[in-house]
Structures are given as C-alpha cells and as structure tokens.
Amino acid sequence: MTTIKFQLEPLTCPSCIKKIEGKLGKMNGVEEAKVMFNSSKVKATFNTEQVTAEELQEIIEKLGYPVLSSKTA
Amino acid sequence: MGKIKKIHVVIVSGILLALALMFHFLDMEIWKNTALIAGTFVAGYSIAKKAIQSVMMKAFSIELLVTIAVIGALIIGEYVESAAVTFLFLFGAYLEARTLEKTRSSLRTLMDMAPLEATVLKNGERVIMPVGDIEEGDRILIQSGEKVAIDGRIVSGQAFINEAAITGESVPASKKLKDQVFSGTIIDNGYVEVEAEKVGDDTTFAKIIELVEEAQEAKAKTQKFLERFANVYTPAILVLSVLVFVFTQNVELAITFLVIACPGALVISAPVSLVAGIGNGAKNGTLLKGGEVMENLAKIDVIVFDKTGTLTKGKPAVTGMKAFGMKEEELLKITAEAEIISEHHLGRTIVNEAEHRGLTLTNEPEDFTVEKGHGLYATVAGKSVVIGNRKLLSKNGIQLPGNIESYAIQEEKNGNTAIFVGIDNKLAGVISIADQIRAKAADAIRQLKAAGVKHTVMLTGDNTHTAEKVARQLGIDQVFAEMLPEDKVNHIKRLKAEGYRVAMVGDGINDAPAIALADVGMAMGAAGTDAAMETADVVLMADKLSKIPYAYSLAKATVRNMKQNMFFAVGTVALLLVGVLLGKIFLASGMLIHELSVLIVILNAIRLVRYKQREQGEVKEMRAAIPETK
Known part of the structure; x- marks a missing residue:
C-alpha cells in the first residue's frame, strides 16, 4: 500500500470533493481516496500492483482538476 | 495555466x-x-x-x-x-x-518557509544538497540569513535564531552548544554547525504543516450539522421548485428558484472561518486540531493548570539545605548518589546541584525503589536512605522534631518544596528546592478571566504551602496540592461529571492522561516533543503562557465568525427565495446577490487571518517572589 498526495489548484466548490472521491474510490486497487478541500489536496492510498500514481493523476485531471505536484508518503 | x-x-x-x-x-x-x-x-x-x-x-x-x-x-x-x-x-x-x-494564506506563508537546500559537511567538504537528500547524523553548516533545514542539536558555534515558523515568536532566541534547533527557523545572526536528528517529514516543522492540514479538514459540529442540513435542503428545494412549476406553470420562475436556492454561501460559511482561524493560530505557534476543538475551546468554563513546568519554569533549583549530624556537603553527596538514577525532576535538581558544587559522586545506589508521588528508597554505601515527603518518612518511623517541622513549614511558606532525607532510620536533613514562576503568568490568568473563563484551578504534586503561595501570586481560584498523577485524572473526571467544560494545560508528557481526558487538552512548549503534539487538542509550540489566552480568544472569535457567516448565508437565501416567489428578483439579479453573499462570507472570514488579541490593560512584568535561582 502506498499513500500519495496530489496538490491541485485551489478548490472552490465543496461539490468537487464528491466527484473526485467518488471516481477515485471506485478504481481498482484504490483503498481510500480523500479530498482535503482546504489545502486543495487529494490523499489516496492504493495498491501499487493494481494501479499506478500516474493513472490516478490522469483520472483527477480528466475530471477537470489539473495536478500541480504529487508527493508519495 | x-x-x-x-x-x-x-x-x-x-x-x-x-x-x-x-x-x-x-x-x-x-x-x-x-x-x-x-x-x-x-x-x-x-x-x-x-x-x-x-x-x-x-x-x-x-x-x-x-x-x-x-x-x-x-x-x-x-x-x-x-x-x-x-x-x-x-x-x-x-x-x-x-x-x-x-x-488559506496563513498556511501557505508557513509552507513557504520550508528551506529547499542546505550546506552539508561531507568527508570534510562543503556540499550544497537538496533537503530531501540529507540523512540523520549529517553535519549541517548554517550561516546568518540561512534557513535551518533539519531538526538537530548544535555541535559547534552559536547564533540568534528566529523561530517564528515554529513558535510564532519573531524575537530571535539565543542558541548555543547542545541547544536544539528546528527546521524552518532562520539564523538571524551567527554561525552554527548542527547534527541532523530528524529530517524530511519527521521534523517538527513538517509535523506542524501536516497537523494543520489535517486540522483544517477535521469538521466542526456546526459543519456536520450544516452538511446534514444540506442533504435535506437540496432535495427539498428540488421538490419545492417542482411545486412552484406545478402551481405557476412558469418554467422560468421554477428554474430561477432552483438556481438561487443553491446553498453556496451556506456550504462554505463554516469552513472558511475555521480555515482562517486555524491558519492564524498556526502562524502564531498555536495549533488547534480542527473545528470541534475550536468549538469546545470557545465553550470552556474551567481551566486547569499543572503547576510544575506550566505555571512555573520547570527548572527547579536547590535554594537551601539543613543537615543534622553531618556536613551539608556530605548530606548532598549521599542524597545525590541515591538520586542519580532517578528520573524525577526534583531528583535531577539535587544531582545537578551536587555536580555544580564539584562533588564527585562515587557510590552507586542499590535496591533503588520509587514510591510514586512520595519519594524513594535506596542503599548507598551500606546505608539505607529514604528521600521524600513527610508521609514517606513517618511511614518509615522517622519522626520530625518540632523545631525541624517548623523550619520546614517556614521553607514551604516561602515557596520551597521541602525534601526530607532519612539515613539509617534517622532524620539527616532537609533540602529546599524552588521553581520560578513564569514571567507574565499572572497576566495570562487575568486575560483568561477577562476573556470569559469562569474558574481557574491548579493541580500539583507539590506541598500545600508552596502551592497556595504560587496560586495567590497568580490569582488562581482553587488549588489542589499533594496530588498523585492519578488524582489529577480523577479531578478532571469529577469536574466533567459536575457539568463543567474543562481545559487542562500541561507539558503533555507527565500529565498526558489528564490532558487526554479533558474536554480540551493543551500542551505547552511542545516543539520537539512528538508525544505532546499527538496527545493534545491544542498544541502551543512556544513555552509561553500568553499563548493560552490567545488560543482561547482566537477560538471564541472563530466560532463567532462562523455563526455570523451562517446566519448571513441562511438569511440571504431565505430573502432571495421570497424575492423570487414575489417576482421581485430574476435570475441575473439573484445570481448577483448570491455571488455577493458568498464573497461577503469569505471576506468576513479573512478578518480572522488578521486577528490579533487585544491587549488587556497594562502588561506588567510579573516577577516571581519565589527566591531567585542562581
């Protein structure tokens, strides 16, 4: 299990939380996805054998939220 | 882009x-x-x-x-x-x-203080390395104007260091050999070489950022309520707009109703205040762990202090000694030898005093037993030694003659802790130890009262005379002395059972159970102690009592701000909906008002970023009347 944090552009609408958490959470290999609204970050715990950090980033960006940086804990 | x-x-x-x-x-x-x-x-x-x-x-x-x-x-x-x-x-x-x-700017300014690279001494050569590559044990060289990139101890040099990133204090602190320095602080003046003890995400600075980020997501009760409300509200508005359409047959009106009713300002009203409040605290070395902590702290009516290390400096010193049937030095030597493996702060004080006086401690204690909250037994050089309070001595059949008892009481009334030493079942001496009251402690208590705390309590394991003297000097309402650690926990329990909302202030190590139990647990001087940072709800990085009234007033201001925002947001939506139904407000004008209300809510929260505690009256330098240590 790996935990990664994506830094997004400032999030403004709380409804984005549901969108991102919902989509990421449903992905194969993602244990937990949490949006930290106030720091505009997405924290995801995932299994590296099933899914990669790049794939997660791609999904977030597809939803309309460019990823500025990411950091693996 | x-x-x-x-x-x-x-x-x-x-x-x-x-x-x-x-x-x-x-x-x-x-x-x-x-x-x-x-x-x-x-x-x-x-x-x-x-x-x-x-x-x-x-x-x-x-x-x-x-x-x-x-x-x-x-x-x-x-x-x-x-x-x-x-x-x-x-x-x-x-x-x-x-x-x-x-x-959110407060946290950002903090994060911007993180250094990116550092000069490291590798194989005798100065190498500039990115922070991420530094390892524990590396020797870091830091000059004037540079940022400290790791947590560690000074191995050479000295400097004035601006620790604002950690403690919120911008007055530079003087640091010398063996002193601890923190990542994120800036060398104001001087040069130091530091051995890295904690790097990367383990540094206190990184932990603060992490903690604040988590705190901003930790929802307040008000917020949870708002979210439950929104869950009912949104479908209700959908149904209502359908009803509006059914009754008026007006699509435009129904859609306008739907758009305007969207709870934008309402949803962000609580979080923006909290984020601004928590951010302000973080910038001032006061970490509040989330919305619920903020709300609880604002409602506190009793605040309980641990004495040693919180109201006093926690750096006790020997202030007097009386030996019976032996020389003072001899008494000190044997007591120190018995205490050498003790972890109790009073024991450490006696050992320090002996070393300070140049005594060499030769004998090792045997059969070392601690009687928690009372003292200890040990055998030193064949002599059985009992060190502790009255209770421990009388338990061992050692009686105090009247004149010695009155001497001890006099010492205690002067603010000392009297420690009795018995050797081979006979009283051998009394050692007086005193701890200095912190500067501005009385001011902090007064400010708390002025800000709305109803009752202040002090708990201490110390004797009644000393405790009462300290309490009187500080204006503390109630004192409970001679308490064991579990008594402190029970006392908090009792206060809570009586219906009080209790905050407990301590150093976060010795009194961790009491801090964990209180409605709001506050740890003071927590920079560098991970345990304290983890246990407490409110973490005060600096070792300063003035941060307690600050945290309390900030919590009150934040909760007030949150309420203003909620009332404003609910009021605006209600007025708008009525306006729409009466045909006074249309989509564009409704949208304008709606967006304005969201902006006003945010602007109101921004006031908290700039929040400063009002100075309450003259702040006088409060000097402890307890004997000065040398």
Whole structure:
C-alpha cells in the first residue's frame, strides 16, 4: 500500500470533493481516496500492483482538476 | 495555466457584455444579440463542461442547474439573462478562488518557509544538497540569513535564531552548544554547525504543516450539522421548485428558484472561518486540531493548570539545605548518589546541584525503589536512605522534631518544596528546592478571566504551602496540592461529571492522561516533543503562557465568525427565495446577490487571518517572589 498526495489548484466548490472521491474510490486497487478541500489536496492510498500514481493523476485531471505536484508518503 | 484561462474567459465574456450594452444604445439589435449569445457560449462552455462531468459522476452540482437555466433562457430568447448569468457565475467563482486563497494564506506563508537546500559537511567538504537528500547524523553548516533545514542539536558555534515558523515568536532566541534547533527557523545572526536528528517529514516543522492540514479538514459540529442540513435542503428545494412549476406553470420562475436556492454561501460559511482561524493560530505557534476543538475551546468554563513546568519554569533549583549530624556537603553527596538514577525532576535538581558544587559522586545506589508521588528508597554505601515527603518518612518511623517541622513549614511558606532525607532510620536533613514562576503568568490568568473563563484551578504534586503561595501570586481560584498523577485524572473526571467544560494545560508528557481526558487538552512548549503534539487538542509550540489566552480568544472569535457567516448565508437565501416567489428578483439579479453573499462570507472570514488579541490593560512584568535561582 502506498499513500500519495496530489496538490491541485485551489478548490472552490465543496461539490468537487464528491466527484473526485467518488471516481477515485471506485478504481481498482484504490483503498481510500480523500479530498482535503482546504489545502486543495487529494490523499489516496492504493495498491501499487493494481494501479499506478500516474493513472490516478490522469483520472483527477480528466475530471477537470489539473495536478500541480504529487508527493508519495 | 488553468487560472489564466479562467480569468481570460471572464474578461472575454465581460467585454462581450460591454459590447452588447454599447450595441443596445446604438440600437443595433442583431449585433447586441450576437454579442450576448457569444458571451453566453464563451462563459457557458466551462460551466457546461463541469456540469456534464458531474452528471457522469452522478453528482448533483450547481453547474448543472445553471446550465439548465441558461439553456432555458436561450430557448425563450432571454439573451441578456443568459449572458449575465454565465458571466456572473464565472466571475464570482474566480473572485471566490482568489479570496479563498486569502483565508488559506496563513498556511501557505508557513509552507513557504520550508528551506529547499542546505550546506552539508561531507568527508570534510562543503556540499550544497537538496533537503530531501540529507540523512540523520549529517553535519549541517548554517550561516546568518540561512534557513535551518533539519531538526538537530548544535555541535559547534552559536547564533540568534528566529523561530517564528515554529513558535510564532519573531524575537530571535539565543542558541548555543547542545541547544536544539528546528527546521524552518532562520539564523538571524551567527554561525552554527548542527547534527541532523530528524529530517524530511519527521521534523517538527513538517509535523506542524501536516497537523494543520489535517486540522483544517477535521469538521466542526456546526459543519456536520450544516452538511446534514444540506442533504435535506437540496432535495427539498428540488421538490419545492417542482411545486412552484406545478402551481405557476412558469418554467422560468421554477428554474430561477432552483438556481438561487443553491446553498453556496451556506456550504462554505463554516469552513472558511475555521480555515482562517486555524491558519492564524498556526502562524502564531498555536495549533488547534480542527473545528470541534475550536468549538469546545470557545465553550470552556474551567481551566486547569499543572503547576510544575506550566505555571512555573520547570527548572527547579536547590535554594537551601539543613543537615543534622553531618556536613551539608556530605548530606548532598549521599542524597545525590541515591538520586542519580532517578528520573524525577526534583531528583535531577539535587544531582545537578551536587555536580555544580564539584562533588564527585562515587557510590552507586542499590535496591533503588520509587514510591510514586512520595519519594524513594535506596542503599548507598551500606546505608539505607529514604528521600521524600513527610508521609514517606513517618511511614518509615522517622519522626520530625518540632523545631525541624517548623523550619520546614517556614521553607514551604516561602515557596520551597521541602525534601526530607532519612539515613539509617534517622532524620539527616532537609533540602529546599524552588521553581520560578513564569514571567507574565499572572497576566495570562487575568486575560483568561477577562476573556470569559469562569474558574481557574491548579493541580500539583507539590506541598500545600508552596502551592497556595504560587496560586495567590497568580490569582488562581482553587488549588489542589499533594496530588498523585492519578488524582489529577480523577479531578478532571469529577469536574466533567459536575457539568463543567474543562481545559487542562500541561507539558503533555507527565500529565498526558489528564490532558487526554479533558474536554480540551493543551500542551505547552511542545516543539520537539512528538508525544505532546499527538496527545493534545491544542498544541502551543512556544513555552509561553500568553499563548493560552490567545488560543482561547482566537477560538471564541472563530466560532463567532462562523455563526455570523451562517446566519448571513441562511438569511440571504431565505430573502432571495421570497424575492423570487414575489417576482421581485430574476435570475441575473439573484445570481448577483448570491455571488455577493458568498464573497461577503469569505471576506468576513479573512478578518480572522488578521486577528490579533487585544491587549488587556497594562502588561506588567510579573516577577516571581519565589527566591531567585542562581
């Protein structure tokens, strides 16, 4: 299990939380996805054998939220 | 890039609106409508895109409502309406992002203080390395003006260090050999070499950032309530708008109702205040772990202090000694030898005093037993030694003659802790130890009272005479002395059972159980002690009592701000809905008011970023009357 944090552009609408958490959470290999609204970050715990950090980033960006940086804990 | 794009879209659609207005005055109807439709599509595109994205995620969003409303407006030919609504919506979102940024700015300024590289001594050579590559045990060289990149101890040199990033104090602290330095602090003046003890995410600085980020997400009760409310509110509004349509047969009105009712300001009203409040605290070395802590702290009516290390400096010193049947030095030597393996702070004080006087401690204690809260037994050089309070001595059949008892009481009334030493079942001496009261302790207590704390309590394992003297000097209402650690826990339990909302202040190590049990646990001087940072609800990085009234007033101001925002947001939505139903407010004007209300809520929260505690009266330098240590 790996935990990664994506830094997004400032999030403004709380409804984005549901969108991102919902989509990421449903992905194969993602244990937990949490949006930290106030720091505009997405924290995801995932299994590296099933899914990669790049794939997660791609999904977030597809939803309309460019990823500025990411950091693996 | 995204942000530039957004503002560009806003500007283009704004220009198109202005053009439309110009064409309107020139009576060029076709050009006017073309400009309006173009404006609608320019601004509407990104809104519709988000709307479609959220529909695919089966999430309900305001963008969807706006898109429906705009399409409706286009169909019935209300081009002014459609262009104005899309423009206002985007412009509002842009301004919100900008201002929200401000409420989050405190944390950002903190994060910007993180250094990126450092000079490391590797194999005798100076190498500039990125922070991420530094390892524990590396020797870091730091000059004036440079940032400390790791947590560690000074192995050479000395400096004045600005620790604002950690403690919120901008007055530089003097640091010398063996002193601890923290990542994120800045060398104001001087030069030091530091051996890295903690690097990367383990540093206190990194932990603060992490803690604040988590705290901002930890929801307040009010917030949870708001979310439950929104869960009922949104479907209710949907049903209501259908009813509006059924009764009025007016699609426009129904959609307007739906869009205007969207609880934008309401949803962010509580979080923005909290984020601003928590951020302000963090910048001032006061970490509040989330919304609920904020609310609890604001409601506190009893505040309980641990004495040693909290109200006093926690650096006790031997202030007097009386030996019976032996020399003072001899008494000190044998006591220190017995205490050498003790971890008790009074024991350490005696050992330090012996070393200070140049005594060499030769004998090792045997049969060392601690009687928790009372003292200890040990055998030193064949002699059985008992060190501790009255109870421990009388338990061992050692009686105090009247004159010695009155000497001890006198010492205690002067603020000392009297420690009795018995050797081979006979009283051998009394050692007096005193701890200095912290500067401005009395001010802090007074400020807390002025800010609304009803009752202050002090708990201590120390004797009654000393405890009462300290309490009197500080203006503390109630004292409980001679308490064992579990008594402190029980006392907190009792206060809570009596219905008080209790805050407990301590150093976060010795009194961790009491801190964990209290409604709000506060740890003081927590920089560098991970355990204290983890246990406490409110972590005061600096070793300063003045941060306690600050935290309390900040919590009150934040909760007040949150309430103002909620009332304002609810009020605005209610008025708007009534206005829509009475036909006084239309989509564009409703959108304008709606966006304005969101902005006002954010602007109100920004006040908290700048919040400073009001100075309460003259702040006098309060000197402890307890004997000065040398």
